[in-house]
Amino acid sequence: MRVVPVLVSMVMLLAGCSAPPPATAPPPSSSPATAPLVVAYFTDWGVYGRNYQVRDVDTSGAADRLTHLVYAFGKVTGGGCTTGDAWADLQKPVAAKDSVDGAADTPDQRLRGNFGQLRKLKQRHPRLRILWSFGGWTGSKGFTEAAKDPAAFARSCATLLRDPRWAGLFDGIDLDWEYPNACGLTCDKSGPDALARLLSALRTELGPEALVTAAVPGERGKLTATDYAAASRPATWLSAMTYDFFGTGDTPGPTAPHSPLTAYPGIPRETATTDAAVRELIGLGVPRTKILLGVGFYGRGWAGVTAAAPGGRASGAAAGSHEKGIEDYDVLRETCPPTGTAGGTAYALCRGQWWSYDTPETIKTKMAYARSNGLAGAFAWELSGDTPDAQLLTAMATGWS
Template identity: 35%
Template sequence: MLTFINYAFGNLYQKNGGYECGIINKAEPGATNPNAADAGTGGDAWADYQKNFGANEAVSGKGDTWDFPTNDPRYGKAGAGPLKGNFNQLKQLKAKHPNLKVIISLGGWTWSRWFGKAAATDALRKQLVSSCIDVYIKGNLPYDAGSNAGGDGIGADVFDGIDIDWEFPGGGGQPYNAVDPNDKKNYTLLLAEFRKQLDAIGAQNGKRYLLTVAIGAGGDKIAMTEPGEYSKSLDWINIMSYDFHGGWETNGPTDFQAPLYGDPDSPNYKAGQYAPTYNVDGAVKALLAGGVPTSKIVVGVPFYGRGWTGVTKGPQGDGLYQKATKPAPGKYEEGIQDYRLLKSAAGTVYEHPVAKTAYKFDGTTWWSYDTPGTMKLKMDYVKAQNLRGSFAWELDGDGPNAELLKVMSDGLK
């Protein structure tokens, strides 16, 4: 059912007088303390390419080996070991499904610390892009003796392109992120440099590498960039059209995290400024107005919900647009819950006639999320607007038998 998978995330590091892609093993301090001096500098090389998968969990049915087969010319070569971990499983998945493309996503909410600095000058942009291509396209993975994994070229042919998930040019992300007053122009220039260097290596090995971005969907985020310009370098734009509202707004009012359309009755909508743009249609219209062709727009949908507890019933009895006391309890963190858990949670499910999204209320706890029914409405919208397609964050939030993904796949045929 999938055409592409984004593997998230890769990080950037201060290195060689600039900023470079790399893969290290380090717990992420910013996950628990965004004010830590080294917040945003973590990495998970173990999961990426060092962990051994057994035969019973491997895509191919063949487990990872400690060393190369004895007939492999790399056998016994110092500083090189076989590819393992998630990278090897992705490579096996591509072998099983030859039309599937895998893209490395760089940055994300936690690892966008250095984009503002790395994009600031032509020399720094060239250094960053060259390093990312070296690691993820050429597959030159740092060799790790402890797991006997990695080495020059070991990770080649895993990734078919690069996705830049800078959250966000101009600010609004983590407090430790570098923000430059020239982020708007530098973002465009950074993407042009990625396109240039990806095309150069593609010409060498006869491939065309994909270049995409994930962007903040609010009109305020889009206004901090030049969509008509930067989109010229891209294959498509993944709009993160979710997280419009959530438990970080501690006391509410409850509101939709991923509405297809804005609801003029929402207190947030009534507040004006950019709030009326906080919906899928608002993001799409902003990109189209900015000069992005429909063929480069991909709508994001969530496989999770956001919610509050201590919610009053309100005049309609459904808790919508009501005050709350705190974020709802979640399995991994408060205020957020996977669809696979929400679908069987207590409460009554409602579909909003204007926003075209769903919500659930049990009298105290209120969740905003998409059901198969409202997911289909979004796919209908993608087709009606002649957009490129849709993507979801993230795969493991789906229900049994990939039920939301099936709605997406069927709805886009």
């Protein structure tokens, strides 16, 4: 059973939207035996224009809340794992003001950049485990070649993790293949067992104690293209990307929340919800205790909108700080605060712009859903969109109680 705060339901009714129906994922056989996993991605490019540094993970309080940090992205090139942005990863000198311990990098320092700072972060928070993620939306093409020789791929990844310059920093590998045996930015025809073979090879190469995880789609069509039950067996967990169901790629609308928990009256596709993705994964044979629910720390928005409720028409994508149609929660909470809720997530109409995004309150509702359905935890994409005091990440960590 899904818990919906009374206040959220009242706001929805006042905004003209019906409360979402109760989530219908099959009842869990038992509650998780361990504390929930609280996972979030940190992007290498965030240290540039966004100026989100590893230090911010510490000063915001996020490091105290996280169980796992996922560093994105390494590349998959020539069938193997390689660094993504070597300058940001290990070469860029970090000034004292941006350093976890307040000490600036020196010219003769062997390891600088994000990796040097992640090592300092891990020393300060010894319980925090760190994964290195490979792929991503623009970096998934290389997985097709890697799937031809999973053992060679796994060996290259293990060698990279054990590089003497940062040996011991990473506790495992995350694969963000968008999408195996399906289409993302490019299309793949490696077969439904390709992801499972890569994960199995990594498990064999890295050993039973290593973290071996994968991000998986939230869309039903893509979920049925791969054997995710087989993929889950060698994996520590699978992270369901339960966001971006709708967005400004659908211009000129209708406007729709990009990360609804459940269906709501008028939703363009009733299967495009977090609940539907979770039910699909469970139905495919993925154990509940290996599923992480995904939360986006950003909103998607349209311009030229007059209708407050979802379903309105638009003239195009709304302007964003870094990309059209996308904006960080930390910005939206000030510039376009929520005016309603639909499907368990917030939306806002302001000055002709319509945005949908999660708030601390809606995230707590999603965490209650995850807990009641016996999931392993939740993950966030990605930390730079949160507030300086990590309000969204805190809601993820405390929403299970």
